[in-house]
Amino acid sequence: MTMDLLAWLGGTLLALGMLALGLWAGIAERRHGADSEGFWTAHRSLSGWSLGMSLSASMLSVSWSLVYGVELLYRYGWGGLWLLAIPWLVTLGLFYLLVPRLRAFGAFSQGELFGQVHGRKLQLLTALVLSVVFLAWCGAEIAAAGELLAPMLQAPAPLVMAGLALLVAAYSWAGGFRAVVLTDVAQFLLIAVFLVFLAVRSWQPQGLSPLAPIPAPSLWLVLVTLLVYVTGWLSEADIWLRFTAAKSDTHARLAMAFTAGVSLVLVIGVPALLAAAARTLLPQSQDLVFPRLLAHLLPPQLHILVLGGFAAVALSTISTTANVVAVTWARDWPREKAHSSNLSWARWASALAVFAALVVAWLSRSLSELFYLSAGLLSAGLFWPTLGLFYPSLREAARVAAWVGFFAVLASFLLERSGLFRFAADPGLNELAIGYIPPALAVGVLALAGSWLWMKVKKPQEAPQPRQ
Template sequence: MTTLDYVVIFVFTFLVVLAGISFGKSGKDMKSYFAAGGAVPWSISGLSLYMSFFSAGTFVVWGSIAYKMGWVAITIQSLMCLGGFLVAYFIAPKWRKTNVLTAAEFVRRRLGERTQKLYTLIILILSLAYTGAFLYPVAKIVSVSTNWPINACIIGLGLLVLLYTVVGGLWAVIITDVLQFVILTVVVAIVVILALNNVGGISGFIAKAPEDFWSLTGGEYSWKFMLAFAVYNTVFIGGNWAYVQRYTSVKTPKDAKKVGLTFGWLYLVSPLVWMLPPMIYRIINPNLEGGLGAEEAYMLMCKEVLPMGMLGLMLGGMVFATASSVNTTLNLAASIITNDVFKPWKPNTSDKQLMSVAKISTLLFGLGTIAVALLVPSLGGIVNVVLSVGAVTGCSLYGPPIWALFSKRVTGRAVLAITLISLALNILVLLISPLNRANEMLLGAVLPFLLLGLYEGYLVQKGKKTSLEYKNYQLLKEKNTLVTESNSGQNEFGLKILGNTLAAVGFLIVVLAFFGNNSAVLIACMGVLILVVAALIHPSVKIISKA
């Protein structure tokens, strides 16, 4: 990397952090800090959901699979669109109709305080594992590009993400997500075009690729795995407490449906574009050794083709996009601790004191995340961590509350028992007799729903139509309606911050075109495209806010 790349990284980091902390004054109470006032435009919330899910491991986890196995990585990611569509039509509107601030609040109202307390404990512990696994790829990308020690990158980047997440709350998370989406889409398009030119175009790429590079499945990623992964993603997208915030923070159930549809359509078309760089790098350098070496393929492709300055921008975009999953989960953890643990314990606490608890919770949880991320290399690399933890916990943890959204019969005790049984059996199998990837994912996806279905059938056979907990929940739901603010001022402010930041980055890319040599025209066109997007955002504030 050149001096110009480091300058670009510094400028880009400054712009992103400035955009995030600009929302410091908007988070004056719990609803604005954790739900952005409850009336976020669905388009923004949908893009934020996409980036939160997309960035969990696209560059490292799926990039590694794309380098080694080609089209298999595209098949896996494309299945996520099915989850998005199912969530859009069946689950997201249900979450918005609950009129809650967080998923934990729904669990407490619908299934009881005892169930909520244990769920909260499990979610917080596992969130540490997830966020640690999400922070590691960020540091990995920087370490590969700069040759800085991986541990120093983990600590430094963790503290940086903490800064704007603590200050800006959910608005900071959402706006920085959308910012990364626009910038990364443009920069990855540049990488794909330059990379294809490097291997003789599309025809050259196809001709030089390994014979099995175009197989839809391969190795441990069989159709059985794909089916289980589709079920898992539906549950994870629809039930993960961090993603539930995207459905509860919009104005209406119809808007919540649009959030899910945005996610689904983006995942239908985007995997091919995102996965091409590491696939093409396999042609250029087929000798990366082992799984951990393949994890570097995405960034190595960028280093191969991007001119000076643009590599720094790509690195900055990848870092903050991957960090999206970290700041999303940090905001979730703080919301659980503040709204669902501290507030019920101290119900008379003022909003000012609750906001202090929220920010301290974010800070402490973030420090814990950094500690976990430091342990990831000793746990077999990020691929094993993300896939194994996800397979064991995803459906077991998030499936039962989703079932409770639809079932009038299920009780808190039953949900808790099924969750613990599913987790215990999956962990037991993982430790004693590990399965292959497909069977591991299938067991994790099917077991909790099999148990829930058997229990529901048992209640139907006994003639039980409605549980006492559900009746109490309905009474409580009628009394407690989440009042959404018009938020026109806050939405307009958010769009202005987004537009201004995009304009600054677009101008930066146009300047970098002067250093682009043979790719100068392409880079300049992409910079102008971002400037056009930034210009469209400002005049359209009222239209987007009503969308």
């Protein structure tokens, strides 16, 4: 049997398995009650174990934890942990502490909560930002997976991208958010086996090169990365959807703790082994090391494992990011009337979001700037209303800071991309393409402080005078 035929057979079996899980999720949903609210929320009945595996699977994207994570450790040694793994673990720790307070609001999604606390104008901004950000991320993952899987399947990359989108749309349509989580659990198990297998293969008889931190990332690069990533991840809607879908606060916290434990192994341990192997086998590489490392670790007859591992990683990230877009469009977009209770519309909205991301994937080369802008929109735009949830006295100022930060990050991005101004001198920061975000965050801080002081001074003056 030829390798391309074997790859198609393996891909077909994987697709059938995911479709079966989607149908099973749909049956489970009907037992709880077939309604659009349950379609989006899984009736808030999910366990911490399943949500933890779901969040872990969606976090283990092709470009993020594999290609980028290994590259950082290869280049910076253990210092590379500060540029990805440590900010992620800090974010999970903060969510572990904050989950009970966030769930106490009673809202399911980020858009719904911001509309409930900050009003419809802020809900509109949230819907716009989440649509742009998660369409960009979903499209980028479809494009990356299509390019990686196309050679193995001996098929055009756009066709592979369309196949991935069709599969995700099908099982999302069948089972809603429960299908997303259930397929994530299966994909997590496949991903874990794949990564552990790679870690075992990376062990070299002659030993592995130590991950000495030379050259270490600069202090400025570490601090800016920590600031940008933590503020952005605290505003990520896909994480919010998972802890609000948990059956209790205890299960929501269990999901965060489980994800942190998995991250220690699969975001730190395995990439560290792969980076050490890459330093041994590819000591002078100037290109991305992960694709070249795979060629060393896996002979042609084992490339079917790469297909399964990459497909599982991609499917999880695609379904998660597309689900955020679908929830935003169909459930949380601000409107005069309450969101539609039509289950059929909910199903089609979930499919429409995937195919919109497919269009982004096909246009990914011309829309690459959108991907770089997306992280800044979360940090500079949605972090302030998130902060305002915990400090009621800052809520009015947070609404101002959100809009100011949104336009500030657009301005700083355009200034840097056009070459008119460079905000960061650090080479590592420029390579990450996030140097435009700290200035926008600084403008947001000024807007928050200025608005808060103005309102504090203004309100006593506007207080009604007692009647004579």
